[in-house]
Amino acid sequence: MTEASEPQNNExxxxxxxxxxxxxxxxxxxxxxxxxxxxxxxxxxSQTATMARLEPELAKIDSVLEQLRQxxxxxxxxx
Numbered sequence: 646m647t648e649a650s651e652p653q654n655n656e657x658x659x660x661x662x663x664x665x666x667x668x669x670x671x672x673x674x675x676x677x678x679x680x681x682x683x684x685x686x687x688x689x690x691s692q693t694a695t696m697a698r699l700e701p702e703l704a705k706i707d708s709v710l711e712q713l714r715q716x717x718x719x720x721x722x723x724x
C-alpha cells in the first residue's frame with residue numbers, strides 16, 4: 646500500500662495529499678484490527694493469540710503513519 650499511495654521522489658506532495666494518506670492509513674488500520682478480531686472471535690481464537698499475529702502488521706502501519714505525520718509537520722510548521 647505504501648509504494649502505490651506515495652508519489653515518486655520527483656513529484657511534489659501537498660499537505661492535503663499527506664492528510665488524505667493519513668486518513669486512509671488510519672481507516673485501514675482500524676478496519677484491519679476490527680475485522681481480524683471479529684473473525685478470530687467467530688473462529689474461537691483467543692484475542693491474545695490474534696493480537697500476537699496481528700501486532701507486526703500494526704507496527705508497520707503505525708510506522709508509516711508516524712512518517713506521514715512527521716512529513717506533514719515539516720510542511721506545516723505552524724500546526
